Amino acid sequence: MRVDRPAKAAEAPMSPAQGSLYANRVKVYPARVHGRFRRFKWAFLVFALAVYYLLPWLRWHRPGDAPDQFLLIDLAGRRFYLGPLEVWPQEIYLVTFLLIFSAIALFLVTSLFGRVWCGFACPQTVWTDLYMWVERRIEGDRNARMKLDQGPRNGAYWTKKVTKHAIWLVIAAATGGSFVLYVQDAPTAVRAIFTGQAGAWTYTFVGILTFTTYALAGWAREQVCTYMCPWPRFQAAMLDTQSLVVSYRAWRGEPRGKHKQGESWDGRGDCIDCRQCVNVCPTGIDIRDGQQLECIGCGLCIDACDAIMDKVGRPRGLIALDTLADMQACERAIAGVPPGPRRVEIAAAAHTPLKLIRPRTLIYAAVLGLVGLLMLGTLAMRETTELSVLRDRAPLFVTLADGSVRNSYTLKIVEKRHHDRTLTLHLDGLPGATLAGLGVDEARDRTIPLSVRPGSVATHRVHVFAPAGAPLPASTPVTFRLVEPDGREAARHASVFLAPGR
Amino acid sequence: MPTKIEKDAVTGKETTGHEWDGIKELNTPLPKWWLYILYATIAWSAVWAVLYPSFPGLSGHWRGTTGWTQRSAIVQQMQAVEAERAPMLERIRAAALDEIRRDPDLLQYAMAGGRVAFADNCAACHGAGGEGRPGGFPNLADDSWIWGGTLEDIHVTIRHGIRNTQDPEARMSLMPAYGQILSRQEIDDVAEHVLSLTGRSTDAASAARGATIYTEQCVACHGERGEGVRAQGGPALNDAIWLYGGAKREIAAQIANPRMGVMPPWQGRLDEATIRMLTVYVHTLGGGE
Known part of the structure; x- marks a missing residue:
């Protein structure tokens, strides 16, 4: 997946306009990685999936004929139940409030920490991560998978592929099945689905969600982010020089080059050009080319690079969550200093502190608070x-x-x-x-x-x-x-x- | 806009050749799978064109292998709707009129059906809400009835109509044209007496002369105190409702040369269930007895 990125001319992998109008997909084989960001990503994945799959099963006793499901979008009865809250169709403006609240919250978080939504919380990311985990368990890590795809189509190949897709489909069906539980009583609906008693619409929606989960998380993956999703196109509008984004510190890494154990670090950058950051990237980009549309800000390249830096005995943070302002401050500080460990020492003193409070974030926070208060106020004062x-x-x-x-x-x-x-x-x-x-x-x-x-x-x-x-x-x-x-x-x-x- | 394809200095890729306010766009290729989706939709449309009516020919058009047409679809839909309605309409046909009014289910159904039938058949003369129209089209929402306002009375009126020639059982009443029987002065006196029935007379002597004529000529149909005689279809003259106007001039004109409205019979045009729904609906407009 390499389009539109500001790579150096010599490195451009293909020059499409001279060839076909249509690009072949370059399959991404993300490698396994360990580290802080990976751990947080796993934790959030477990949390998010647990909420999605288990929330419909949470019960909440309500008097009378009202359903006893904690969260229920009762389409037939035209009610929305959330714990003690019961929303009627004429109060649909509460949903408008909720959407505005979510949008502003997304803006605020993006202006503070970059694309954390894309990297950690987006369903596309969560399910793709889960699917990749299944893939890795069955087909092995990056190299094994590449070898398998290039190797002979033998029994082992087909066994692995069929097993993988079968498990993917089971996960997809569970996802689609859980979706319909949000609009009907979960225990009844599950029994009906498995006994063939559920309505045609139920099966249709289970089918649609099964298909989209399987297709988007199994096959489309990063293509959803780069081709289909509008959010990457305008999220740059929320970023400024003080936003934390996944950054390659070129002032420290360049000039890059292979490094043998025991060699001096003087006169060269810390990047040993091991390409680990590229190998682990779920969208297959090279973070060293700078900020780009495809980067979902998951920070896995930071984990990969930190591990390498530990190994070669250089300080961590060659790739880091950093602000543009800090990058520029460091670049100014090391101006004129020849490449080498001296640069890191000088820059350590030049780092600018993180500025979380600034007009942009204050305005987002104020609007967020206002919408939240309005929402609470409306809820509290609604007529019975x-x-x-x-x-x-x-x-x-x-x-x-x-x-x-x-x-x-x-x-x-x-x-x-x-x-x-x-x-x-x-x-x-x-x-x-x-x-x-x-x-x-x-x-x-x-x-x-x-x-x-x-x-x-x-x-x-x-x-x-x-x-x-x-x-x-x-x-x-x-x-x-x-x-x-x-x-x-x-x-x-x-x-x-x-x-x-x- | 001139198209000048050039190489972008930073990426080494070609641009689309278009320029907007100094911004040029890289000619980034579309992913192949996107193209395949386009092919898939073309294939889909080919299958669709075989299954459903599509290509025009010299005489007619390709009818599709499924034989589907919009017309047959609407016929099927209508049949489905009728089948769905049948049990409820059967209950309405069998029930007594008062039963319909007291059974919430039947009443709700009859009100909905009656409203539609009224708009289609009755609103032209009686107004969208039964408010009537000037010139002899009675208000059905008030509490003054010429032929009676009970469910049974309304039912008979709708079924047979009024003063029509099609239905021998139509409600029939005729007011003589007194312009050929009474003198102008006598008609004027009778009109003055009619005004006095609602306390509006300004000439007691004239009203007294008119009272004598009223007793001889009018009482049989309009009642002694102008309260109306429903069996005869004689409207009440002692209330605030006037079909052809309540001013003295209008009353005198009606005595001299009476206008009388005609209503067609609906039996035969509408089925019995619809007539019964209409009856209940009209009864609830505000004046039902």
Whole structure:
């Protein structure tokens, strides 16, 4: 995978415009690596996959008919359950808040630490890592895999390939299977899936997610990041000279060259050109060419290089998470100093401290805090009973035989609480007005009772009568109020009462 | 834009030859698998063109091996919908009108079906919400009924219509044209009396003269105090609802040369289940008795 990178002209592996318009894929064989970043990557992988596969199995007792799954996107019932939280479709703006919150959080983290999302947390990275682990267990490390692919297509070859793809498919199916558990009761759904009782949509989605997991993590891998994903294209906008990015310290490494044990380090750089950083890279790039689109910032090249530096007896950090500002400071400090260990000593004093607090991060943090507060505030203040009133428009009003005027309204009462009760509907703003429900044998009265059922949206049609005789303006503002049995107001909604007028 | 392909100094790759505000783009090749996906979609479309109606010919077109057409699909969909509706419509056909009104399931179904049937068949004369139209199209949402506002009354009216020639059982009433029977002054007096039924008379003497004529000519259909006689289809004259206007001039015009509306019978045009749903729907518009 070598496109678009600012390599030196002489090193460019191919010059595509002179040849085919289409590039063959250069298969990447990442080598095994040990180190800090690898350990963190493993830890996060286990954590992320555990959350993904196990979260649907977490139970949470809810009263009544509500489902007892901790996290459930109840498509059929049009509810989103998260622990004690129950979100209704009309509160979908909370999802908007959540998306904005996530986006700003991503911006903030990127401006601080570079592409940590890409390198550690992105599902594409996590599943690709898992798939590569399976691949390594079966086919061996980098060299063994390359030899296998170039070697004869014998029994051993096919046994390894078939085993690998079978395990990949099992993981993919588990991934697809887990996905559908988020939208239905997990124990029931799993039983239904295995007994063939689940619906066509369930199998379709399991199939789609199985296919995408297998294809993207098994086959496409780094191609997803370089060709499909929009994030690498604009994440550079969040970076500045103070952002930590995976950097090759050229001022220390160059001029690179092979090094024999016991040879002096004077007059040369610390890079021994072992290409370990290239070999372990999951996207197959050479970090020594500088920042590039394909780099997902996973830091595995840092682990590889640190191991080599330990071996040859040079200090770690030839490749490191570093800021552009620090790189430039070091370059200025060593200007004029000939290559060699002296440079490292001089630069050690010249390192600039990490500046986490700067206008960019402050603004991101402030917006993040604001959106978070808004989200919490909305959650805390959301109504448990909501009333909305829709006036009938055909007819606008009806004159009755005795000369009184009637308007009709459709009331929707959203009741999110979980107990039955009867609310009283009052009307303010129209003297002498009477109300009547539309049920069978309903009487006209100053107020009418409306029963609400827990967790429901009830629709009531209500007639409002203005007495004859009193001259009414063409439009009178009125307010419907729902009053709790204990006299507290549960909800209110403003509307108008129309009359012939004169 | 002139296309000048040149070699990029840094990478040694060729550019696309286009330049935007001094920025040139490297001619980076597309991955091969991307190309293969394009070929796959072309192959897919070829298969699709064989399976489904596609190429035009001199007489007609290729019909596809599956025989699928949009028309047959819609027919199938309609049949599926009808099959789905059948059990509920059967229950509505069998139920008494009052049962429909009291059974929440039936009522909900009848309201939805009635609303659609009303918009299709009735709204042209009676308005989208049953509010009627000026010129003799009665308001169905008020509480004043010429032929009765019970479920049974409404059912009969919808089935047979009013004053039509198609249905022998149509509701029938005729008001004589008093312009040829009474003098102008007498008609004026009767109109004044009708005004007095709602307390709007301004000439007591004229109203008293009109009362005598009213007793002789009008009581049979409009009732002694103008309360209307539904069996005759005689509208009430003592309320606030006027089909052809309640001003004295309009009342006098209606006495002299009455206008009378016609409603077609819906039995035969609509099936019984639809008529029953319409009946319940009209009953709930606001004036049902």
